[in-house]
Amino acid sequence: MDIAFLYETFVTLISAIPLTLQLAATSVALGAVLALGLAVCRLSGIWPLDWFARGYIFIFRGTPLLVQIFLIYYGLGQFREVRRSAFWFILRDPYWCAIIALMLCTAAYSAEIIRGGLQAVPHGQIEAARACGMSRFMVFRRIILPLAIRQALPAYSNEIISMVKATSLASIITIMEVTGVAAKIISETYRAIEVFVVAGAIYLAINFILTRVVALIEYRLSPHLRQAPALPAVAAGEMR
Template sequence: MIDPGFFLEIFPKLVAGLPLTLKLCGISVLLGFVLAVVLALAQQSENAFFVWPIRAFVSVFRGTPLLVQIFLIYYGLGQFRPNLQALGLWWLFREPFWCAIIALTLNTAAYSSEILRGAIRNVPRGLPEAASALGLSRLLTLRLVVLPLALRQALPAYGNEIILIVKGTSLASIITLTEVTGLAQELISQTYRAMEVFVAAGAIYLLINFIIVRALELLEIKLTPYRKR
């Protein structure tokens, strides 16, 4: 049986890890989206020199678990400390926070680039051609016509990716980061009451994802007002 009193006692303690969870998610989603746009646009090229390395990157990060990626970046790259120090990058890879950010960013960029690539290719061919006939340059056509339509189409699928990243931040606890899951593990080691602690932690993640889902629904309505009903 779950003790409501204990549940209410530990809930504020778990909330203390929420800022770190949101920071991990926010930074990785932002950086991952920028990288995903670049990768998706690069894959529209017919030049294999650009396309195949990107496809290899996407395949690797989509085909391996996020947990393994975090381990490889945090523990694996630590074996190359002299090289990283020579390049001036050791300050980045010695911090578990930035290692988690790098892993989450690369992971979400791989998935999101495929979402955006498909959305860009689904933009009707006649629209860019009409924009070109009106005298718009390729860059303006991309910025004013192709990308806005592609982003609208990609929004539902991209919303799922954001939710996956929120849940993926829980894996940062394995490299000593005390976000919500990390605090939950500490509380379990102190109290030996895993049920209440994990229910409370799950409730926090559920609340975060509920807010994200509602925000994305409102954004989708704003971007496609003709579908309000």
């Protein structure tokens, strides 16, 4: 391989990393809010909300993300009512179409992860909080939600990594993130192997950093699982 070409390609692709991270962060943040609402609907016991959430999750988990991007970017623009609506200035922008598609897709997966985290909260802690006089909202905010986040964090980290990789599909609607810039370089140089090796290394580095960040957050949220420091021999003798 040509080292000089690899370095030049790496420098070029670095400029597209902020857009890739912006796509992933925005879609994950908005999707988390929507996913929490869907998870609450699933656990509400109100059958219209439950079945709406079930249908939403079934559709967006059962269809490819690529098809969803095409339908939002190309499909909605075919309706005259959409082009004349107040939302057209958003739906005609490929960036926001990619955000919407990624958000809707990750919300479907994240809703099940959050629902599992909510169901994993020990019922005894909820009863203890209610016995202390906490309102339902306070119990949810101070007891259920923090514990559910801790329970769901390992699985949710996989979803975040998947969304970082899924941003590569945004290149098919002219967004010049890492994969889009890589495709442009390939069309100019016809050197696909070198370019995609560099692009893959960039995605690998981003996801490695994300896994370390999530591991640090999980460590900070789990003080009860940390190993207690060993007592020095002299201190141990004095305690006797």
